[in-house]
Amino acid sequence: MTGDLPLIEVACGVLQRADGQVLLAQRPEGKIAAGYWEFPGGKIEPGESADEALLRELHEELGVAVRAARPLIRLRHAYHNRIVILDTWLVTDFDGQPQSRENQALAWVALDAIAAYTTLPTVAPILKPLRLPAHYVFTPPTIDPATLRDRLPALPGDALLRLRLPALDDRAYAALAASLRRGGHRLVLDRDPALSRELECGWHATTRAWRALRQRPDVPAFYGSAHGRADLDALRRLDADAAVLGAVLPTASHPGEPTLGWDGFAGAALESGLPVYAIGGVGREHLLYAWQHGGQGCAGISAYW
Numbered sequence: 001m002t003g004d005l006p007l008i009e010v011a012c013g014v015l016q017r018a019d020g021q022v023l024l025a026q027r028p029e030g031k032i033a034a035g036y037w038e039f040p041g042g043k044i045e046p047g048e049s050a051d052e053a054l055l056r057e058l059h060e061e062l063g064v065a066v067r068a069a070r071p072l073i074r075l076r077h078a079y080h081n082r083i084v085i086l087d088t089w090l091v092t093d094f095d096g097q098p099q100s101r102e103n104q105a106l107a108w109v110a111l112d113a114i115a116a117y118t119t120l121p122t123v124a125p126i127l128k129p130l131r132l133p134a135h136y137v138f139t140p141p142t143i144d145p146a147t148l149r150d151r152l153p154a155l156p157g158d159a160l161l162r163l164r165l166p167a168l169d170d171r172a173y174a175a176l177a178a179s180l181r182r183g184g185h186r187l188v189l190d191r192d193p194a195l196s197r198e199l200e201c202g203w204h205a206t207t208r209a210w211r212a213l214r215q216r217p218d219v220p221a222f223y224g225s226a227h228g229r230a231d232l233d234a235l236r237r238l239d240a241d242a243a244v245l246g247a248v249l250p251t252a253s254h255p256g257e258p259t260l261g262w263d264g265f266a267g268a269a270l271e272s273g274l275p276v277y278a279i280g281g282v283g284r285e286h287l288l289y290a291w292q293h294g295g296q297g298c299a300g301i302s303a304y305w
């Protein structure tokens with residue numbers, strides 16, 4: 001119990017097909033919140049781990065056998081009559097065709113079409129990590145545009161790419177951003193938000209920049225830097241799409257800076273309500289650590305170039 005409210009721990013799974021559609025289930029008559037659409041899953045039983053509960057629930061409810069899954073996000077949501085901790089997994093491989101075994105309606109739905117369904121309030125915060133890749137790469141601050149272009153093919157294919165180039169004037173920065181955008185890169189800019197709007201790119205705010213905000217900036221996607229849980233809470237209130245939290249490990253570029261370690265990272269990221277990338281001494285080889293500690297993935301500069 002938390003206060004007077006029961007605390008319910010739940011495991012749920014996002015089954016995603018190759019075309020990007022995800023499986024929604026409608027809670028049947030007789031269950032709490034009947035009629036609402038959700039991601040399939042159910043309560044974690046005493047003595048069970050979240051991944052064991054996931055496998056059991058998806059087999060009981062849908063008749064599928066999970067072959068591969070990874071943590072997506074762990075949320076905490078307070079309803080008027082219960083608090084739910086929702087351990088959400090991305091199911092990347094499974095055997096069998098999902099069938100309704102508990103009288104629930106099922107639907108494969110494109111992420112952009114989910115708004116037409118009446119969903120539980122925990123569905124929207126799960127769409128944020130679902131739309132984001134596992135890697136968020138910052139450009140080395142002094143890299144010249146030609147070298148940058150040469151090295152882009154070696155980055156993880158769908159990574160977010162933050163153009164952090166303080167030495168470029170605004171004109172040169174905008175021209176480079178426009179041409180990379182035409183090349184199909186998932187860009188994040190950190191100049192005037194108007195440029196992010198014009199080029200339909202993300203916008204990244206330093207802690208100093210977002211602390212000056214009173215509401216979400218008008219940009220297609222909004223990311224912010226964070227150093228602890230208080231920052232993550234503030235970014236969630238600003239409706240950020242994701243945060244970058246660090247430093248997780250010591251780095252050569254910031255010697256002596258205090259580090260969170262992976263446990264400190266997890267302590268801040270888990271149940272923060274946001275996808276959180278780990279940064280600071282982190283590279284692509286740390287992806288499993290990031291997922292196991294409640295992260296969206298890894299962010300960095302030097303480890304990626």
Ligand SMILES: Nc1nc2c([nH]c(=O)n2[C@@H]2O[C@H](COP(=O)(O)OP(=O)(O)OP(=O)(O)O)[C@@H](O)[C@H]2O)c(=O)[nH]1
Pocket residue numbers: 008010011012031032033038039040041042043044077082084086120122123
């Ligand atoms: N499966 C699932 N449950 C969710 C989601 N979001 C969310 O708040 N919940 C809440 O988590 C709880 C899941 O309980 P449940 O009643 O479905 O669990 P269960 O399958 O073990 O059912 P049972 O208690 O009838 O055996 C409910 O309070 C439900 O409202 C979601 O996306 N998927």
